[in-house]
Amino acid sequence: MDKVVSLCKRRGFVFQSSEIYGGLSSTWDYGPLGVALKNNIAAFWWREMTQLHENIVGLDAAILMHPRVWEASGHVAGFVDPLVDCKQCKARFKAQDLVKTWRNKKKLEALGGGDIPEGGEGHLEELKKIRWPEALCPTCGTTGSLTEPRLFNLMLKTFLGPVEEAAATVYMRPETAQGIYVNYLNVVNTSRVKVPFGIAQIGKAFRNEITPGNFIFRTREFEQMEMQFFVKPGEDTKWLEYWRDARFNYYLSLGIKRDKLRLHRHTQEELAHYAADAYDIEYEFPFGWQELEGIHNRTDFDLKRHTEYSGKDLNFFDEETKERFTPYIVETSAGLNRTLLVTLLDAYDEDVQEGEPRTVLRLSPAIAPIKVGIFSLVKKDNLPETADRIAEDLRKICPVFTDHQGSIGRRYRRMDEIGTPWGITVDYQTLQDQTVTLRDRDSLEQIRVSVDLLGDEIRRRLAR
Amino acid sequence: MDKVVSLCKRRGFVFQSSEIYGGLSSTWDYGPLGVALKNNIAAFWWREMTQLHENIVGLDAAILMHPRVWEASGHVAGFVDPLVDCKQCKARFKAQDLVKTWRNKKKLEALGGGDIPEGGEGHLEELKKIRWPEALCPTCGTTGSLTEPRLFNLMLKTFLGPVEEAAATVYMRPETAQGIYVNYLNVVNTSRVKVPFGIAQIGKAFRNEITPGNFIFRTREFEQMEMQFFVKPGEDTKWLEYWRDARFNYYLSLGIKRDKLRLHRHTQEELAHYAADAYDIEYEFPFGWQELEGIHNRTDFDLKRHTEYSGKDLNFFDEETKERFTPYIVETSAGLNRTLLVTLLDAYDEDVQEGEPRTVLRLSPAIAPIKVGIFSLVKKDNLPETADRIAEDLRKICPVFTDHQGSIGRRYRRMDEIGTPWGITVDYQTLQDQTVTLRDRDSLEQIRVSVDLLGDEIRRRLAR
Numbered sequence: 001m002d003k004v005v006s007l008c009k010r011r012g013f014v015f016q017s018s019e020i021y022g023g024l025s026s027t028w029d030y031g032p033l034g035v036a037l038k039n040n041i042a043a044f045w046w047r048e049m050t051q052l053h054e055n056i057v058g059l060d061a062a063i064l065m066h067p068r069v070w071e072a073s074g075h076v077a078g079f080v081d082p083l084v085d086c087k088q089c090k091a092r093f094k095a096q097d098l099v100k101t102w103r104n105k106k107k108l109e110a111l112g113g114g115d116i117p118e119g120g121e122g123h124l125e126e127l128k129k130i131r132w133p134e135a136l137c138p139t140c141g142t143t144g145s146l147t148e149p150r151l152f153n154l155m156l157k158t159f160l161g162p163v164e165e166a167a168a169t170v171y172m173r174p175e176t177a178q179g180i181y182v183n184y185l186n187v188v189n190t191s192r193v194k195v196p197f198g199i200a201q202i203g204k205a206f207r208n209e210i211t212p213g214n215f216i217f218r219t220r221e222f223e224q225m226e227m228q229f230f231v232k233p234g235e236d237t238k239w240l241e242y243w244r245d246a247r248f249n250y251y252l253s254l255g256i257k258r259d260k261l262r263l264h265r266h267t268q269e270e271l272a273h274y275a276a277d278a279y280d281i282e283y284e285f286p287f288g289w290q291e292l293e294g295i296h297n298r299t300d301f302d303l304k305r306h307t308e309y310s311g312k313d314l315n316f317f318d319e320e321t322k323e324r325f326t327p328y329i330v331e332t333s334a335g336l337n338r339t340l341l342v343t344l345l346d347a348y349d350e351d352v353q354e355g356e357p358r359t360v361l362r363l364s365p366a367i368a369p370i371k372v373g374i375f376s377l378v379k380k381d382n383l384p385e386t387a388d389r390i391a392e393d394l395r396k397i398c399p400v401f402t403d404h405q406g407s408i409g410r411r412y413r414r415m416d417e418i419g420t421p422w423g424i425t426v427d428y429q430t431l432q433d434q435t436v437t438l439r440d441r442d443s444l445e446q447i448r449v450s451v452d453l454l455g456d457e458i459r460r461r462l463a464r
Numbered sequence: 465m466d467k468v469v470s471l472c473k474r475r476g477f478v479f480q481s482s483e484i485y486g487g488l489s490s491t492w493d494y495g496p497l498g499v500a501l502k503n504n505i506a507a508f509w510w511r512e513m514t515q516l517h518e519n520i521v522g523l524d525a526a527i528l529m530h531p532r533v534w535e536a537s538g539h540v541a542g543f544v545d546p547l548v549d550c551k552q553c554k555a556r557f558k559a560q561d562l563v564k565t566w567r568n569k570k571k572l573e574a575l576g577g578g579d580i581p582e583g584g585e586g587h588l589e590e591l592k593k594i595r596w597p598e599a600l601c602p603t604c605g606t607t608g609s610l611t612e613p614r615l616f617n618l619m620l621k622t623f624l625g626p627v628e629e630a631a632a633t634v635y636m637r638p639e640t641a642q643g644i645y646v647n648y649l650n651v652v653n654t655s656r657v658k659v660p661f662g663i664a665q666i667g668k669a670f671r672n673e674i675t676p677g678n679f680i681f682r683t684r685e686f687e688q689m690e691m692q693f694f695v696k697p698g699e700d701t702k703w704l705e706y707w708r709d710a711r712f713n714y715y716l717s718l719g720i721k722r723d724k725l726r727l728h729r730h731t732q733e734e735l736a737h738y739a740a741d742a743y744d745i746e747y748e749f750p751f752g753w754q755e756l757e758g759i760h761n762r763t764d765f766d767l768k769r770h771t772e773y774s775g776k777d778l779n780f781f782d783e784e785t786k787e788r789f790t791p792y793i794v795e796t797s798a799g800l801n802r803t804l805l806v807t808l809l810d811a812y813d814e815d816v817q818e819g820e821p822r823t824v825l826r827l828s829p830a831i832a833p834i835k836v837g838i839f840s841l842v843k844k845d846n847l848p849e850t851a852d853r854i855a856e857d858l859r860k861i862c863p864v865f866t867d868h869q870g871s872i873g874r875r876y877r878r879m880d881e882i883g884t885p886w887g888i889t890v891d892y893q894t895l896q897d898q899t900v901t902l903r904d905r906d907s908l909e910q911i912r913v914s915v916d917l918l919g920d921e922i923r924r925r926l927a928r
Binding site: 009010011012015017018019020021022023024025027028029030031032034035036038039043046050051052054057058059060061062063064065066068069156157158159160161170172179182183185186187190191192199201204206208220221306309310312314391395396398399401402 | 475483488489493495496499500503516521523524525526529532620621646647650651655663665668670778860865
């Protein structure tokens with residue numbers, strides 16, 4: 001992990017936000033290579049989830065939405081985390097984290113705690129049964145210093161309208177999914193979609209996380225890639241299994257190692273209040289197995305809630321069977337920043353080449369920030385100019401980078417370290433027969449290719 | 465304008481945000497065709513501004529930034545709009561708008577108003593010299609009902625950290641440019657860039673606009689496409705002219721009509737406080753000539769301010785000339801939503817085909833949401849299945865749409881209306897000789913193409 005974080009900073013993948021001002025806590029900016037990688041992952045997902053499916057369309061809803069949306073979704077009432085403070089040492093805990101520790105140590109019952117659900121209405125009720133004044137602060141060890149749990153909403157709020165006293169309180173969306181649900185009717189009415197169909201969206205969401213961390217794994221500002229698939233009730237289980245498998249295979253096609261991925265089916269206790277069944281696709285991060293994507297059977301919970309709160313009928317009329325029903329929703333929800341972290345961790349490798357240690361990112365060519373490094377063997381005799389001319393042509397096909405400084409081995413290694421799949425070198429033979437060497441980052445194979453055919457060769461390799 | 469707004473709603477380009485809840489004022493969601501068009505414009509800009517330039521790199525900074533950034537940039541102190549209220553009819557005005565009206569009607573001097581600068585330190589001072597109690601409300605006609613001008617900051621604020629009383633006030637960035645300036649040092653240190661070089665970014669920004677409107681032209685949440693070009697002092701004028709021309713030509717390459725575009729050079733009064741010179745690229749909207757993109761010579765204002773506020777040296781050392789200097793910045797700043805509106809307005813056309821009125825969006829193929837409509841002449845005899853097989857192949861190349869319902873003329877018109885450049889029809893001849901008709905949206909020319917060669921033909925046309 002440290003090596004990847006260091007590489008990210010050193011080579012311009014990820015910078016701390018506002019770093020010259022000391023940074024903003026767990027907020028990150030994407031540098032030249034990072035934004036290229038992120039855009040490529042987003043485009044890969046978008047193509048996979050919209051272009052390749054006749055029955056999935058895209059959407060891009062605004063970050064600011066009507067406040068009623070978050071009442072209907074349950075976020076105003078339920079998107080809260082009970083926090084406990086230590087009056088002695090000022091440490092702050094999620095009540096749920098303390099409960100987990102105490103349960104593991106079999107201390108929970110002694111404090112009066114029972115069977116506490118993960119969330120939902122009964123969560124705080126059950127937490128309040130614990131005799132907090134008798135508990136011990138795990139940080140400073142004081143007994144009787146912990147406060148009762150207090151609720152904190154995880155949504156970030158702002159005020160819309162120029163005069164603060166009269167401004168409307170609105171929220172920065174804590175998830176992108178609701179933008180899809182409230183546009184369901186608009187999409188059905190304008191896009192000729194028929195159940196089963198999907199709506200896909202990539203966008204930012206914001207959460208006032210109490211414990212952000214692990215680099216870009218959990219941040220207050222993050223990007224989601226979600227597809228909500230609307231199905232006929234009764235077909236939800238079939239489609240949940242379909243998307244569970246399709247999404248698992250997607251990560252393999254992205255080049256992620258199979259043995260680092262696993263499926264985790266939610267237990268009854270883990271299920272969110274809106275879900276009838278759910279799977280997580282987990283990745284083995286250096287800090288343990290963690291969720292990379294969630295696939296949920298959300299039933300008709302969301303559309304029913306929005307029907308109730310908006311008064312608009314959000315059902316679907318099937319022209320062929322003449323049936324009218326509220327669709328069930330199967331959700332696939334992935335994190336873009338998290339996926340980027342996984343592609344870096346998974347691609348990171350070290351080996352020894354020609355007696356020299358080498359760091360190499362074995363990124364899939366589809367998502368590599370730069371596709372081709374273009375070098376002149378020496379910085380004279382018209383070799384750099386020839387390389388630059390080749391670069392000008394290839395630049396129209398894909399992102400390339402030219403480098404004429406230092407030893408050729410060092411230049412290859414600089415490109416390997418950022419995951420560039422191919423290197424082209426212009427040498428003295430080029431001036432004679434108009435061929436260049438084309439080197440592969442992983443096999444290290446070098447072949448000679450005619451300059452005329454380079455564009456086709458790169459196109460062919462990119463399409464593989 | 466009304467026709468384009470209506471088309472946007474009818475065909476799923478743009479929806480009102482949270483419409484089922486009555487909408488959120490001047491906030492818009494992009495439907496299936498809208499998000500495709502927007503993504504295509506963004507990708508076109510990104511390729512043009514980064515991939516095709518060896519010396520321009522990308523960046524994606526977070527929306528949330530350190531609050532000191534907005535002190536350095538001048539937004540905390542200066543990004544304010546003095547407002548005036550009418551106590552009688554409750555109308556609200558930008559003081560500046562009233563001043564303009566009064567100046568035109570030569571009433572300003574009678575009220576004590578003098579030479580009022582557009583912004584900056586002296587702006588409010590000068591406004592206060594006006595004898596507001598003597599003025600007339602332009603809405604209700606009452607004299608003496610206008611309040612003194614009051615300042616309102618246009619930045620949207622929020623609170624970071626779980627406990628509100630202890631939370632830090634941060635702002636949702638009102639512009640993307642500062643994210644580039646505060647990352648200047650990181651980019652220079654990691655990316656081997658040398659002056660002159662550029663940093664490009666596409667991202668959202670938020671302003672608590674007092675008068676949003678004109679559909680997606682001016683909204684509180686919007687997307688900017690900016691490139692900040694760092695140059696040697698003294699070369700700034702040359703580069704301002706270079707980018708002025710390059711950016712003007714960019715709009716032509718996007719297919720915008722030349723006679724709808726013009727350059728406007730800022731007068732001394734119009735120049736922002738950070739600018740030494742500036743041009744607007746304006747488009748003739750149905751509501752008048754308005755700014756589409758600004759190209760500014762921002763001098764060393766921004767880097768000097770951030771040096772002052774952060775204490776970090778933001779200068780550049782030229783290895784070749786051994787000179788150290790603070791670069792000047794030439795900024796090109798375009799609105800993505802505004803560009804999308806322009807592409808729709810500019811492409812909108814009506815004609816008559818075969819005696820039937822036709823609405824057609826003459827969008828450039830590069831940005832058209834769907835590239836190919838694929839139809840079966842009749843819905844029987846294996847024609848739809850043949851068309852679907854062709855669609856499955858072409859889908860890997862570009863977004864396609866199949867339609868087997870209704871008359872072929874009507875299906876063509878549905879595709880013309882959303883700007884699809886080409887239509888493929890499978891008919892009985894296809895079953896015999898494996899050719900289809902390929903129809904061009906603009907020339908209406910129809911040619912027969914072998915199914916085997918369709919992929920190459922579409923690729924070739926897209927690359928034009």
